[in-house]
Amino acid sequence: MTVASYFLPRSPAEAVEILAARGPSLMVMSGGTVAMPLVNEGISLPEEVMGLRFAGLDRLEVVDGGLEIGATVTLTRLLRQRTVRMLSDAARSTASWTVRNLATVGGNLFTPPPGGDVATALLALDASVTLTGPAGSRTVPLADFFTGFMTTVLRDDELVTSIRVPAVEGGTAYLKFGRKQANTPSVVTVAVRVVRDGGAVTDARIALGAAGPHPILADGARTALVGSRLDDDAIGAAADAAARESEPFSDGIASEWYRRRMVRLFVRRALEQVASAGAGEGR
Ligand SMILES: Cc1cc2nc3c(=O)[nH]c(=O)nc-3n(C[C@H](O)[C@H](O)[C@H](O)COP(=O)(O)OP(=O)(O)OC[C@H]3O[C@@H](n4cnc5c(N)ncnc54)[C@H](O)[C@@H]3O)c2cc1C
Known part of the structure; x- marks a missing residue:
């Protein structure tokens, strides 16, 4: 099977119209860095493809x-x-x-x-x-x-x-742990945002990548932080909670066991980074 039709809509409205007319068998392609390898390997053999490159969605x-x-x-x-x-x-x-x-x-x-x-x-x-x-x-x-x-x-x-x-409130840290410098799938990715008022944590979001079926929020870690002064005990409790509630998996990059350990370590590191940066605003 080869691609019989390639659509290049010039506006969001046109893109939605084409999708509605062609149905779910239409392959939607944006940058193509995930979609094209699937075509190259014969995993996906679409007859119709819609490229979003000129669809006016790049503001x-x-x-x-x-x-x-x-x-x-x-x-x-x-x-x-x-x-x-x-x-x-x-x-x-x-x-x-x-x-x-x-x-x-x-x-x-x-x-x-x-x-x-x-x-x-x-x-x-x-x-x-x-x-x-x-x-x-x-x-x-x-x-x-x-x-x-x-x-x-x-x-x-x-x-x-x-x-x-939304405008970023609080301090943030982002850490990705992979095996190589570039083109490296994540062993674990941790993104944290911590809001403090007078030193006390009033809100926190701890997001984990490669630790579940999709990026997930560690709500137990949030609970461990809110009301604390982001001290060592609170950071340790949040890291433990994140490791417990994460849902890691084994693949060619890392085992479930290793990923869970790395969740604990990298949540700790990210929160320590925010703590040492002070209570100021992040970006
Ligand atoms: C060598 C290599 C290394 C990589 N390393 C990383 C990495 O380190 N970290 C990482 O996160 N990713 C990595 N990726 C994956 C990939 O590059 C990213 O996920 C990228 O952001 C995908 O965007 P894209 O526009 O290329 O998606 P596409 O390939 O165009 O599309 C991917 C899927 O999303 C759907 N889609 C795309 N846009 C829309 C839309 N607007 N509406 C509805 N559906 C849509 C498509 O239908 C398709 O199913 C890597 C890929 C390669 C080839």
Whole structure:
């Protein structure tokens, strides 16, 4: 089977119209860094493909101190923005320059396990995702977007059109642990955001990548931190809780046992980084 039709819509509306008309067998391709290898290896043999490159989904704007990120903004552009440092760090840790020049933020939400590194950062930052279909757009918190192993709330006739990141409150840290410098799948990725008032933690989000079927929030770790002074005991309790509640898996990169240990270690390190940076604002 070969590709019989390739669609290149020139607007979001046209993209949604084509998707509605062709149905779920249409392969949606953004940067193609996940989709194309599947075609090359014969795992996916689509007859119809829609490229989003010219669909007008590539705006990257500062809005109310946060970011509005079009779904097709590349990771290279995300790396270069200066508004949200954690997203720059996450983009830099993803793949390599050549891949980042093509790979998109929207596509990162669909990264197969061990999962998207940028998506993990977006989860810690309390991002929301706008999904657009023939009936219009709806916005869902990223925390509610993932539903299971390679499943999301996206309907067959919808596209991810943008991602909204609110202004960053509190201190942040992002750590990815892989085996190599570049093009390295994650052993574990940890993204944390901690809000403090007078030294006491009032809110926290600890997102884990490669530690579940999709990027997950460690709610037990949050509970261990809120109300604490982000001291060593609280950090240790949060790291232990994150290791307990993570759902790691074994693959060619690391065993479940090792991943769980690395979750504990890297949550500890990330929180220590925030603690030593002081109670100031993060980006
Ligand atoms: C060598 C190599 C190294 C890599 N390293 C990393 C890494 O370190 N960390 C990491 O996180 N990822 C890594 N990846 C995976 C990949 O590059 C990223 O996940 C990237 O962000 C995917 O974006 P894309 O635009 O290329 O997705 P595509 O390949 O275009 O699409 C991927 C999937 O998402 C769907 N999709 C894409 N955009 C939309 C949209 N707007 N609406 C609805 N569905 C959509 C497509 O239908 C497809 O199923 C690597 C890939 C390669 C080839």
